[in-house]
Amino acid sequence: MTNTSNFFPKALICDIDGTITDKRRRINLDAISVIRTLVDSGIPVVLASGNTVCSITMLSKMIGTDGTIIAENGGVYRVGFTGEQKVCGDHAMCWKAFELLEDYYCDKGIELELYSPEYRFADVAFARNVEPDEVRDVVKGMPVKILDSGFAVHIQSEGVTKGSTFLNLSKDMGIKAEEFISFGDSSNDIELIKAAGTGVAVMGGQKEAQDAADYVSTKKYGDGFAECVRKFFPSLF
Numbered sequence: 475m476t477n478t479s480n481f482f483p484k485a486l487i488c489d490i491d492g493t494i495t496d497k498r499r500r501i502n503l504d505a506i507s508v509i510r511t512l513v514d515s516g517i518p519v520v521l522a523s524g525n526t527v528c529s530i531t532m533l534s535k536m537i538g539t540d541g542t543i544i545a546e547n548g549g550v551y552r553v554g555f556t557g558e559q560k561v562c563g564d565h566a567m568c569w570k571a572f573e574l575l576e577d578y579y580c581d582k583g584i585e586l587e588l589y590s591p592e593y594r595f596a597d598v599a600f601a602r603n604v605e606p607d608e609v610r611d612v613v614k615g616m617p618v619k620i621l622d623s624g625f626a627v628h629i630q631s632e633g634v635t636k637g638s639t640f641l642n643l644s645k646d647m648g649i650k651a652e653e654f655i656s657f658g659d660s661s662n663d664i665e666l667i668k669a670a671g672t673g674v675a676v677m678g679g680q681k682e683a684q685d686a687a688d689y690v691s692t693k694k695y696g697d698g699f700a701e702c703v704r705k706f707f708p709s710l711f
């Protein structure tokens with residue numbers, strides 16, 4: 475457990491669903507408020523999610539960050555609203571894995587519901603009406619990783635995570651990974667939680683994220699995020 479009084483983060487990176495929302499994906503108003511305080515104090519805030527670039531870009535604009543994002547669980551990243559959009563991994567391989575899954579579940583009478591495939595550059599996401607562990611078994615041996623955000627199942631290229639992309643992004647931003655505080659709620663945040671100087675998991679999400687974290691909030695979801703931002707940036711609140 476990190477002693478919060480010894481760590482003064484220079485920047486913050488946070489997951490979206492489950493971390494700055496509630497468990498139904500409704501945005502937490504206090505989370506927006508603390509992010510605005512950080513941004514207005516010159517602390518860079520990065521949104522890092524399994525969501526698409528366009529949805530995170532919109533959210534960044536409405537919250538008021540500078541548009542630096544990680545999308546598709548590390549599949550895409552960009553510095554600022556106008557920076558070059560960089561894509562990681564092998565999208566075609568993720569689709570190949572999805573086709574295998576589609577056939578497998580079709581035989582069982584289950585239809586997989588894709589999430590915004592027309593807006594994705596790197597991963598394939600679908601509804602969580604199947605067991606992520608069973609999905610892993612079906613695609614075993616393929617160079618892909620199955621991620622479970624608690625809100626969707628994602629097929630991602632092997633080696634690409636929010637954490638691996640964060641290391642590239644932080645270099646592009648000119649801020650060391652150790653100078654960041656990171657926040658997440660689920661197993662798709664584990665690498666991000668571990669890669670930052672301090673990693674925080676919010677209560678309410680998946681236990682794997684909490685096990686990987688230096689610090690776990692007392693409150694749940696977005697309330698836990700706001701609680702810990704206040705704790706780690708005491709001079710701003």
Ligand SMILES: O=C(O)COP(=O)(O)O
Pocket residue numbers: 489490491492522523524525623624625626627660662
């Ligand atoms: O897109 C999802 O599955 C949810 O995304 P997030 O929890 O990484 O924000």
Ligand SMILES: [Mg+2]
Pocket residue numbers: 489490491492493623658659660
């Ligand atoms: Mg999440």
